[in-house]
Amino acid sequence: MSDFDAIIVGGGLAGLTTAYLLAKADAEVLLIERGNFAGAKNMTGGRLYSHSLEKIIPGFAGEAPVERRIIREKISLMTDDSSVTVDYYSPGLTLPGQDSYSVLRADFDQWLAGKAEDAGAQIVTGIKVDDVLRENGQVFGIIAGGDEMTAGVTVLADGVNSLLAQKIGLRAELPPHQVAVGVKEVIELPAGVIEDRFQCPSGEGSAWLFAGQPSGGKVGGGFLYTNKESVSLGVVCTLSDLITGAATLPRLLENFKNHPSVAPLVVGGKMIEYSGHLVPEGGLDMAPRLFDAGVLTTGDAAGFCINLGYTVRGMDFAVGSGECAAQAILAAKQAGDFSAETLGCYKTALDESFIMKEMNMYRKFPHFMENTPRIFAGYPEMASDLMNQLFVVNGRDQRHLYQKAGRSLKTVGALNLTLDALKGVRAL
Amino acid sequence: MSYVNVDEKLGVNKFHVDENNAHIVLKDNPALAEYHKLFLACPAGLYKIDDNGVLRFDCAGCLECGTCRVLCGETILAKWEFPSGGMGIEFRYG
Known part of the structure; x- marks a missing residue:
């Protein structure tokens, strides 16, 4: 008999969500965080899209220490001394279910940790997990500071540098x-x-x-x-x-x-x-093996993040994957079977959720960004030049707008622009 | 290019420094080309090159991001671990 149904490594949004949901379902759950409190090692840009946490804790933004509800979105293309900005202001950005909030993780994660503890999860902080316990490929707990603790499922929610996932071969080293x-x-x-x-x-x-x-x-x-x-x-x-x-x-x-x-x-x-x-930021191409016998990876440790340039998401995926992990663990507990076969329902849950649907949909995008250097050096200058043609009045330039714009486009080439636009649209 | 005083910025952070256990250890005589990557990419500016071209590294002030591990974990780092439980950076905002 294990000490716990689940041991979760890491007190970020993925791990805390799993802990909260498992505790709510009366499972015995222990979460171990190496910082002195949940959130002590966590950092975001950042903004949390509410939809996935809203599903788990409806109206959470009313009680959680969120910073501000985002009502204005801006994107700028910048050269060294100029910037061209798109500014979108709309109450539509704040409607329930599609609202988003700026957050600071030290406060926010402690709040979620409090919810998990209130639900019955045990959270220990200031302890680093050194290794997982394994026998014949089955993970059955962790070692921390020389102490062993056993669990039906060990959840690796230990972030982008998941040394544990690497150690047990779920993922390779992150490519630069x-x-x-x-x-x-x-x-x-x-x-x-x-x-x-x-x-x-x-x-x-x-x-x-x-x-x-x-x-x-x-x-x-x-x-x-x-x-x-x-x-x-x-x-x-x-x-x-x-x-x-x-x-x-x-x-x-x-x-x-x-x-x-x-x-x-x-x-x-x-x-x-x-x-x-x-x-x-590699998208699905960098996703590790998401589960094995007695073990699951979630959140950043699983590579769940999408950067499209105009939206950057990781925290809503962390919460969503935490939810899928909790579902899978409860199913395995019910079956009394923590084999890889049974825990495969984690992958099924992810596939059916927004996570894999969107990770799949945007699979090509990281490659597009990486291989379109003009987004970062070329288009900002072109946009600035175009604006310069539009707005500068000096009494000397009497060319038509299309002639002026043509000059700006020449800086990157109309063909490049067209091809990049097509590739970009296809990757979205 | 002028020097950015990152140490001064790190000075506002809360750290629990583990004097007895360096969680990142550089190999002796690290390859310069590798070291230069870390000089550029470490957000905490811990991989320093002084005016005489001498390499200076101290893991106190580490933000525990893992950049050096990803770039040079296989080349010039002898060790990269997370600090012991409760030690290292403690984000008050995050």
């Missing part, structure tokens, strides 16, 4: 072209100042993504999310491309922060935290 590194500053500003600068009502905020200058023209981009009394400003770059450049990642972030269109947004703010994190 499928992983991006993010660096972020949390910059404190009064709520009223944020609402003025980002043109948002009280309690609501904006999400803003940037291409071009923030990543120094490399595969990547910048982000700026409004929190209650801070903003999260950061840069994300694909590792394989970042190391071919001239600028260090901290330098890129500093340049981005000093960009003439960004600096006024954060001026007077006080940096209160500096963080970094890896993002699994």
Whole structure:
């Protein structure tokens, strides 16, 4: 007889969701977190799309420590000294089930941990899991600090650097072209100042993504999310491309922060935290084996993340995969069988959920981004040039608009533009 | 390109430094080309090259992202582990 029905490694959104749902269903569940509290090691850009957690805890945003509900979406193409921005403001972004929130994980994850504990899950913090227990290929628990604890199922919810998943052969080392590194500053500003600068009502905020200058023209981009009394400003770059450049990642972030269109947004703010994190951006092509006898992988450890450039998602996948894991564990517990065959229902649940449907749908997109360098160096300059043709009045240039636009398009070539657009649309 | 004082930025963070256990250890005489990747990509700027070209690395200040492990885990790192339980970076915001 095992000590627990399930032992979950990692107190992020995937692990906490699994713990909460299992405890609610009266399963014996232990979650082990290496930080001093759930959330202590967790970091996001970031924004949480509510749909998957809403299904599990309806109305969660009313009680959880979310930062701001996102009512404004912006995307900018930036050169060193200019930016072209699409700005979409709509109450439609805030309708129940399709709303999203900026979050800071230290607070948010502790709240979810509290929900899991209230439901009956045991959570221990400040303990690092060193290894899993295995016999004849069957995982049956963990070793932490010399202590062994056994479980029907061990859930690897230990994030993008899942050393345990690598150790037991569920996944290979992450290839540098499928992983991006993010660096972020949390910059404190009064709520009223944020609402003025980002043109948002009280309690609501904006999400803003940037291409071009923030990543120094490399595969990547910048982000700026409004929190209650801070903003999260950061840069994300694909590792394989970042190391071919001239600028260090901290330098890129500093340049981005000093960009003439960004600096006024954060001026007077006080940096209160500096963080970094890896993002699994390879899509389905980097997905590990998701389960084996007695073990499941979830969230970032499973590579569940989609970056389309205009939306970046990982946390809603973490929650969704946590839910699928809980379903599979309950089914296995019922059957009294924790073999790979029985736990295969985890994959079935994922396949039937939004997770695999969307991971499959966008399978080609990471490849497209990686192989279309003009998105990051080429199109931002073209957009800026085009705007320059439109808006600059100097009494000297009497060409028709189509002639002016033609000149801008020539910078990348009409054929390239057409082909990239077609490839992009097909990958979406 | 001017120098960014990342140490000063890291100074606002909360760390529980494990003096007795370096969780990342660099090999002796690491290949420069490999080290340069980490010089560029480490968000904490821990892989330093000083004015005399001397390599300086200290894992205190690590944000535990794993970038160096992914890029150079097989080449110039002798060890990459998570810090012991409760040690290392503690995000107050995240």
